[in-house]
Amino acid sequence: MKKWLVLFLMAMFVFVLAACTASEDAGEDTSSDSGEEGSADSGGEKVLYMNNGEEPTSFDPSIGFNAVSWGALNNLMEGLTRLDESSQPVEATAESIDISEDGLTYTFNIREDANWSNGEPVTAGDFVFAWQHMLDPETASPAAFLAYFIEGAEAYNNGEGAVEDIAISAEDDKTFVVKLTEPTEAFLNIITNPSFFPIHEATATENPDWHTEADSFVGNGPFKLASWSHDEEFVFEKNEEYWDAENVKLDKVHWAMVNDPNTEYQMYEAGELDVSSVPAEMSEQLQDSPELGVMDQAGTYFYRYNVEEEPFTNKKVRQAFAYAVNQDDIVQYVTKNGEKPAYGFVSYGFEGPNGQEFRDEAGELVKFDADKAKQLLEEGMEEEGWDELPPVTISYSTSESHQNIAETLQDQFKTALDVDVELQNVEASVFLTEQKEFKYQLSRSSFLHDYADPVNALESFITDSSMNRTQWSNEEFDKLIADAKAETDSAARWDMLIEAEKILMDEMPIFPIHFYNQVQLQKEGVEGILRHPVGYIDLKTADKQ
DSSP states (O other): OOOOOTTOOOOOOOOOGGGOOOOTTTTOOSSSOOGGGGGGHHHHOOEEEEEOSSOOSOSSTTTOOSHHHHHHHHHHOOOSEEEOTTSOEEESSEEEEEEOTTSOEEEEEEOTTOBOTTSOBOOHHHHHHHHHHHHOTTTOOTTGGGGGGBTTHHHHHTTSSOGGGSSEEEEETTEEEEEBSSOOTTHHHHTTSGGGOOOOHHHHHHOTTGGGSTTTOOOOSSEEEEEEETTTEEEEEEOTTSTTGGGOOOSEEEEEOOOOHHHHHHHHHTTSOSEEEOOGGGHHHHTTOTTEEEEEEEEEEEEEEOTTSTTTTSHHHHHHHHHTOOHHHIIIIIIOSOOEEOSSSSOSOOBOTTSOBHHHHHOOOSOOOHHHHHHHHHHHHHHHTOSSOOOOEEEEESOHHHHHHHHHHHHHHHHHHOOOOEEEEEOHHHHHHHHHTTOOSEEEEEEEOSSSSHHHHHGGGSTTOTTTOSOOOOHHHHHHHHHHHHOOOHHHHHHHHHHHHHHHHHHOSEEEEEEEEEEEEEOTTEEOOBOOSSSOOBOTTOEEO
16 A cells, blocks of 8 residues: 655544535635635635534544544644654653553653643643543543543443542642553553543533533644634634644644535645545546555444344354455445455554564455355354345445445345345434444444554444444453453463454454545645544644645
């Protein structure tokens, strides 16, 4: 796969991929000229023009747990650590970090010059407040599980413990202390996730809806929220109160909300955007463009079964449908953006203690095999005593790309299994809620890593995980994940994760289609945007000539 070309420094996360839905008239700058001329607007201001795809889910860092929120949050706010150019966690709002010899206690010394956008200092108490808010059962944060490494966090989030039992504390205004249940190598990486950003306690206490409008939003990142026209656009301005403001080069960032990749590309061509995704039908034409960059992204596009709904109550039927999927054809003829076909759930990009890629070591666990698929379907139907397969419906959220894949699956199931399936298109605003309520039989899904470790992908499917959404449960799988999290021997831990994925791909509550990548166009003269295989778009060092 091609690396970022000359104009790209790093690469990130922005699948705005499976999540782009918003109005087509968004993104026009009513106060200045086109994005191509943005660097010369308003007396030489440097203005970057981006597309967020749709309205952010929330700018409450505990709630906005998805790509359409992360890109903005990672620039409006800042945690204790952030990812550098090499995608490694480094000090951010924390000036220094002390770790105890046993690896359990982390002491974060917050910068004296770390301020909120309203000029008030960032305190350790703001972190205590924010992390308690994330773990509060009433918040119902989808990110809360990320904090379960912290002593007392899981019990409180499950309603079985007290907030006082969470092992986080403010020793003074600038000293934040965290105690973990066990040594966790990935901890400093995990807390780069926006869910661990601080919240200005005084603002949030006075106005619980502080995060819903620009005039009430208070952040501590390199940019501040200047305006927000919901479902149309939002605008950043450089935050002069940011501790490292002198190294922030952009004056403004305009974010459009355009859900159609063709419209987005047209805006890019017209100079209204500085960065754009590539429409599938344009991929071959643009593949040699000097403005194109491609790199791996840690995540998987997949489908979930509801294992409590026939015919997917039967393991062999689930396997049959999975083996009927030709992943190679989908990436070559449907998505056409250079993605790698997925023959397992864990994506590329994770190197084990022996230096080998997890994906290579785990192997190809599910790959198109029409004969095997047909045989498994026959065996499964015989086990259930079915002369005719119960009806099957594929559900997907509104998007041209999701529809194209769903229609291809419909054709592949007919060809390999001689099974007719129905398609159900559901508006994105209700799709996720209904999927969590198990209202779908077979539904599209996506997973993007929250931190750089295979366990992050696999833990989604432990019993009762909010990310499971299949009703599948397996005691052996659950135990392997729990043991892997507690294991301090790296080689033994790696073997546990490989075995866990094998169980997942044998039981088949899901089937993978392709691994994500990042394919984007970027205008000449735009530089310094950091994108990470696991992480969030970072505009702190971005510039526009």
